[in-house]
Amino acid sequence: MNESILTPQEVADILKLIRRSDVDAYLSAQSNITEVSQPAQTKVIPTKKSSALSNSSTLIICGQDILLDKICNYLNQNDYGIQALRSYKGSYNALYAMYQGEAQIATAHIWDPETDTYNLPYVSKMLPGIDVAVYHLANRKQGFYVKKGNPLRIKNFEDLKRPGLVFVNREMGSGARILLDCKLQKLGISSRTIIGYDNIVTSHLESATAVAMGEADVALGNERTSLQLSNIVFYSITDRKL
Template sequence: MEEISLTPEEVAIRLKIAKNTVYELIKRGDLPAYRVGRKIRVDLKDVEAYKKQGKKVELTLEDTAPVPGLTREVVPRQTINTANEIHDSRELVICGQDVLLDILTRHLERHPHGTRAFRHYVGSFPGLLALYQENVDMAAIHLWDGDTGVYNIPYVRRLLPGIPAMIIHLACRMQGFYVAKGNPKNIKDWHDLTRRDIRFINREKGSGTRVLLDEKLRLLGLDRRLINGYHVEGPSHLAIASAVARGDADVGLGNEKVSMQVRGIEFVPLQKEHYELVMKKEDIHKPCFQAVLEILQSREFKKELEGLGDYDLNETGKIVAEI
């Protein structure tokens, strides 16, 4: 017999509760749910099983305590936005992969006007797209424009059309090649990637590191088809450095910090990059967004980052642009 699936609205009618309460039950894991495309569905048998448990469901979204360890990826925000929102406005979702964002979220939880923040570990392009689609609140990016030599501003203008935005500086980092200890193949610059004896491992499409590579190839007139391993991808700086350390590749591109964390790796510096945080201008006066600015400009936050090394923090917390 074919199982019957219900929308959250139909579940609310059967349980005689508010639709927002249904989303909260899903969020808490009390009511199993799944996605069909962009829609949430609940099997009828699971609704009936919940009813038999005799649980009290007279709760509201505002009164419910956060569930430890919950991330937005359990019930993706894009599937429940606007009318179907279970997002607590006191919480933030921040895109980006650098460890400094972990430190930022920890400080944010302790700030008097702060909040709990969820991390979404994606690259720069997907982060900006998620911000444009109103699925996240902030996106950390490092996107270099080869024509202007400017980081981030040109891309924010293109990918957030018509949306006033602010760019706040986080840190400068050094990008370069990961090579084996001693650099046995003497890899020094971008042209070396096209050598026949070199095996490369790339970052995924949409990452700031991938954008840097492709822009450099374009400006130097280098054919990416000549790069052995151009289509072999790794999801993070750490994955790239580890592949080189294992001998699966001769060279990869990433930031200097990771090279300090992986044994058997040397770093060939190439370019200083600007890592920055993008948020919508309409949000800047909200207490939790103000808290983020205060944290980024605080001595306490910068001092903790100084202990990690490989960050230029001279302009951390500075508003780079209002677009």
């Protein structure tokens, strides 16, 4: 596996190289790529294995971060001879999709409690025998979405088990869900003690919106998403790599 920091142009060039070869690519953590493209219509593929994979000019990009939409649009708007398609599966599921041949590119932001690092331990375990290149795409601050002013003073994972406090959770396989479950296990906190643990949403924006609308007191997500809503604040707990 190779690690490096990329510019937007380098990302596009690498994806073009991938199309011409048999190398699978996995985009992981940091680069200033937020200005890859202007918003445009992103093509989405079904979650099941697609015949698009048999087309050498097609790239299926799997993951949930908005930067992937920008990369996809950038590729489709420029003359790279690539048709980029999007599949919206969370970190663990994105890697699994790559292993199953359902995607050529996957992103992840998965915390490994044994090494206190992100992504690389999972790549080694989940993509055995596959020639994989690893690239840093972005850094994201991970933390809690809480109501403006943080009236309940929520600051850590232990606070989630407070009586009466309502949480909203992410789907299994997402980076946020894996971080939560690993932290709870490490702290010896049973998920049964958390009100709303079984209330599932499938994106950071849905999590933040649930808090903003008063449907939950707290949710786990990234800082970038919290900036889209005016009546919540973000309490950082860690930096994660994508």
